[in-house]
Amino acid sequence: MHRLAHLARQPSRRIIGLMSGTSLDGLDVALCRLHGHGTATRLELEHFATVPYEEDFRRRVRQVFAREQVSLEYLTLLHAWLGREHARMVLACLHEWQVAPAEVDLLASHGQTVYHAPAHQHQHPDFPGLNATLQLGDADHLAVGTGIITIGDFRQKHVAAGGEGAPLAAYGDFLLLSSPAEERLLLNLGGIANFTYLPRTTTDASSQHASAAFSTDTGPGNTLLDTVVRAHFPGHSYDEDGRLAAAGTVHATLLKELLAHPFFTAPLPKTTGPELFGPAYLQAAQAGTHTLGLPVEDLLATLVELSATGVARAARLALGEQPAVAVYASGGGAHNPVLMAALQRHLPACRFASTAALGVAPDAKEAILFALLANEAVAGQPLSMGAGRQRVPAVRMGKISLPD
Known part of the structure; x- marks a missing residue:
């Protein structure tokens, strides 16, 4: 002591x-x-x-x-x-x-x-x-x-x-990465995706700024993507640079079924994990849409779209239909250019960068x-x-x- x-x-x-x-x-x-x-x-x-x-x-x-x-x-x-x-x-x-x-x-x-x-x-x-x-x-x-x-x-x-x-992450993000210059979304693309919203700091950082900051999970990040890669390509644990997903096409019916889960419309903040967004969730959605035989590239492309849509929906729930904030990404998904491109497409008014731009190594x-x-x-x-x-x-x- x-x-x-x-x-x-x-x-x-x-x-x-x-x-x-x-x-x-x-x-x-x-x-x-x-x-x-x-x-x-x-x-x-x-x-x-x-x-x-x-x-x-x-x-x-x-x-x-x-x-x-x-x-x-x-x-x-x-x-x-x-x-x-x-x-x-x-x-x-x-x-x-x-x-x-x-x-x-x-x-x-x-x-x-x-x-x-x-x-x-x-x-x-x-x-x-x-x-x-x-x-x-x-x-x-x-x-x-x-x-x-x-x-x-x-x-x-x-x-x-x-x-x-x-x-x-909200605690550390608030203390370390708040800024008087811009609104920030600190986006972590791990197995589950989550973000911390940080408004601009003010002179009264202990009250107004703190009361507006919050953090939430948004849905799957890499967990389903990695699960599919491991199942189809033994010895590989992830889709390097999103190459497989880039070669596929999003299956709209499967995506709609995956997004029908009530988690995606639940109010913020919320948390989740692989207990919900695991193989059983994916298999049930595929069975219900007769897509169990979907080519792996198309399945991965659809799951990238699922992750990006989950983040975008949560951002809109938090910040309005056209959020225009600086988004700083970290986690394994930040290295996936296909996922990052999908996020930029869903949130066109946002400026995307790695947390490295803030002096924090994303990994x-x-x-x-x-x-x-x-x-x-x-x-x-x-x-x-x-x-x-x-x-x-x-x-x-x-x-x-x-x-x-």
Whole structure:
């Protein structure tokens, strides 16, 4: 506790942020130097790497990922094993960067989401109205394995305070990427697509600006695209540069059936996951439209259009029929030129760029944001954003695991 109090008083902290997304491509490891806290936060990215997951790693996680029924023994063992594996990967990165663990103040671990259950999605009769989410990768194993104070399990406080546990990017986006010069949409195209809306900052940044900022999921990002590629092309995990989708044609009837899901017309903000937008959702839509034999290129082209339409619909719900804001993209989908072109077509008045234009590496952005949340947990104050349905709970997130 003395060490934590000392860290809170320091002018800056060196924090590693970890992110493992639903795409299961690897562990993002971002070593950051954070100065100050709150709206005065300044962040420097010292090192970044994505440690790729081996196929055996993915296989183990997929045993429980987004499944309603799993082996409780397997789930329990996987929780500990993931913590140890992530600790090993962190130490490997530090060794490569020639940074001693003792030179790092905090480790911020998102963990691996294996099930996301907002109330609107699960509809379980025993738990009406209850939001829940589950991330594996025990933080105590990370702390002991690395010797670094670890902050993990960030999403639970958000749920406890009335949120859905996602998306959490709003907190970091607000603190790090707000601007007095322009309205911004920070668009993350991961397995699930989400964005944070940031109005222009004002001199009264703690009230007017904060009350208008909010974050929401929009629907599938890459999750269905990657699922189809893995099923049809063993050894490949995604459609590189969108080449397959670019060779296909959108199937209008299938697209209409996919978009008929009530999620797309539900009010903002909202969250979802592969539990909803998974293989069963796609297969049911294909069966209902007699498109189970659709060429894979046409299927991927249709799914790109689905992702882009989901983002565009949410943007219009939030900002009006002709939103004209600066959109800064990150996540794996930001590297897909076919998806980015579809987004530009759906939102012609918006200006699109990568978050690199803001000085934030797009592949590192989510890991960086968890480092920022850890910094706020130790040195900051609860931050309130949004109003009404779009209000973001004013909480400090994360559980602290000591290395001894």
